[in-house]
Amino acid sequence: MLFDTHTxxxxxxxxxxxxxxxARAVEAGVSRLVNIGFNRxxxxxTLALAEKYDFVYAAIGWHPVDAIDMQEGDLEWIESLCSHEKVVAIGEIGxxxxxxxxxxxxxHRVLREQIALAKRVKLPIVIHNREAHEDTIRILxxxxxxxxxxxxxxxxxSWETAKICLDLGFHLSFGGPVTFKNAKQPKEVLEKTPMDRLLIETDAPYLTPHPYRGKRNETAYVRLVAEMAAQLKGISLEEIAEQTMKNANKLFGIS
Incomplete structure (x- = not known):
């Protein structure tokens, strides 16, 4: 029973x-996923998808690439939607x-505003951090x-950055890139990540895992990420699935 925490x-x-x-996702063993709504x-x-499928949950927020497009009223709109029974996180933000x-x-302003929003609605945040490790951690x-x-x-x-994120109470989520043959650093970091802070994801349709790299990603392929995580941790696929499901349910408040 796999949980794709970001798709x-x-x-x-x-x-x-x-x-x-x-249907392919369910066939691959995916029983829960969080779909990300990140702009207008x-x-x-995302909410429509969560309403259509019982096993789909939603994270909603404003993506940093689109920060310039955020208008007056958008933050209030997001906050008003946080009462939706399927909304489990604010994201992706960063x-x-x-x-x-x-x-x-x-x-920076949009990220800070959304962290404040998450505190008001008491929901966890999903952080997008691309080439901005230092500023992301400073703002967090x-x-x-x-x-x-x-x-x-x-x-x-790096593992040094990972340790800071773990100390801040965050989970580390790994996707398709950890399956790449040349992915030395992600593999090392996953191997060192405590089991109770480990999550798996696809980011479909992006970041497709090996052996489908270069093609469209989809939630069913989270199984390939789970298999790599099991290999790196030296445990069974079932153990990885069980632990990451437990971690995600606890973080998102899903019973």
Missing amino acids: HMDAPEFEEDRDAAM ETIPT LDYHWDKSPKDVQ KEENASEVGGIMHAFSG
Whole structure:
């Protein structure tokens, strides 16, 4: 019973075969997933997906790449949707210094505002951090994000960075890149991550695991991430599935 903690099954890439892809996920052993709504367009489609499928939950927030597009009233809109019974986290939020769309100061402000929102609604946060380790950690510390905790999504940092995130009360989530043959650092970090802080994800349709790298990712492939995690930890796939399911349920408050 696998839990994909970060996916985008509402994406246009699944327009032609979404129901079939969801069926493949169930067949692969996925019994729960969190779909991410990260802007004005994807928050409604994420909630619609969660309402259609019993095993789908939702995280809603404003992506750092789109921070420049956040308008007056958007934060209040997100907060109003947090009472939805399927909303289990605020995200994905964070910093992205790879794509040069939103100025850093705008990203910082939007991240801080959403951490404050998470505290108000008492939900964990899902952190997107791309090429911004230092500033991300600084803001998480300054805003006392450990009060709500959450997930470092698609974790790609060093073990030194991982230790800081763990000390802040965050879980580390690993996806397709940990299966790549040249992924020395992600493999080392996963191996050292405490079992009670480990999560798995796909980020579908992106970050497709080996041997499907270069093709569209989908939630069913979280099984490949789980298999790699089991291999690195030297335990069974069943043990990885059970522990990561337990971790995700506890973090998201799912009974």
